[in-house]
Amino acid sequence: MSKLSLSILPPLFLLFIAAVSFVFASDDEERLMMDVFKGYNSLILPLRNDSQPIIVRMTLQLVLLINVDEKDQIMHTNVWLTLKWKDFQMAWSPVNYGGIKEIRVSPDKVWLPDIVLFNNADGNYEVSFMSNVIVDYRGNMLWVPPAIYKSSCIIDVEYFPFDEQVCHLIFGSWTYNENEIKMEFAQADSMDLSEYAKSVSSIWDVIDAPASLVNRRSRIEYQLRIRRKTLFYTVVLIIPTVLMAFLSMAVFFLPTDSGEKMTLGCSSTLRGRRVGRGGLERDRVQD
Missing domain, CATH: 2.70.170.10 (Neurotransmitter-gated ion-channel ligand-binding domain)
Structure with a gap:
């Protein structure tokens, strides 16, 4: 017998043992499944004692x-x-x-x-x-x-x-x-x-x-x-809203005949709407 044949005998023997063990394990598990489910009814509550839940x-x-x-x-x-x-x-x-x-x-x-x-x-x-x-x-x-x-x-x-x-x-x-x-x-x-x-x-x-x-x-x-x-709402909603409130109050300190009074008031209103819309868009994305 050549040296090559002798060298492959141990791996083949191990493969044979593994195959035999797998077959026996499969047979045991199949037999176990048949035994435990013999007469088993999955609709019945498995109570050994009716007085104990x-x-x-x-x-x-x-x-x-x-x-x-x-x-x-x-x-x-x-x-x-x-x-x-x-x-x-x-x-x-x-x-x-x-x-x-x-x-x-x-x-x-x-x-x-x-x-x-x-x-x-x-x-x-x-x-x-x-x-x-x-x-x-x-x-x-x-x-x-x-x-x-x-x-x-x-x-x-x-x-x-x-x-x-x-x-x-x-x-x-x-x-x-x-x-x-x-x-x-x-x-x-x-x-x-x-x-x-x-x-x-x-x-x-x-x-x-x-x-x-x-x-x-x-x-x-x-x-x-x-x-x-709260970080998002603080940066995008609360802080800009407070700033817009101060800008709106600043309108009353401008002279009555100043042309910028109307411009500042309209600008504050539009920016306030954009701030509110930004917070709503964030909530809509989350939904």
Whole structure:
């Protein structure tokens, strides 16, 4: 046997072992899928004890504050929902299935908590993408779907442009009551801002996002506190307006027979209209 043949034997042997392992792993996972879904009904609430509700732990992660429509009083956000619960029917022993401890299944194959945004503003209650559900051998379920929501938000512009707003996001089960599903926080009792992407063009800053359990723990309410960026309005609206006011008052100090009195008055009025239009154009671009 040549030296070349001897040199390629070890790589071929490793490839053979890898192929065999992959085949056995695929067989184990296929057998596991068949066993856990045998007799499983995704429409039935997975309660082991009827006296104990299913605990659904939730985390809301803010990715982007897309827009705040002050006219229609709607907040547009991009978020990630994290839902955790336990389904005793999905448990298995890893020893019997080649050491497999975790699988990913389609969301239409398992029971999902029907958690929706109650103060939805456009009637779209579904998440943007039905991602897979991660299931471990103890029956712990993890579902992290992304969503783009339009929620109602009462805007108070009394202190514009130095105003702060509080917008609410209220989540809960659409059909189950507190005796069947109990909502809890998966981590901290606040919105997760670790992945929040600050937009340079946005006119709002996110200050805080606390959360609370309401209605005997059957709902979770998130409060998104936002503050308007005042630099633009100060430079483009407030300072020019004050200057125009001083120019308008200066008209009264000019002699009555001065021809510049009418010119200065008209000029101040026109400049004031341009300043106001500039602020409105900024708001129109944001909408």
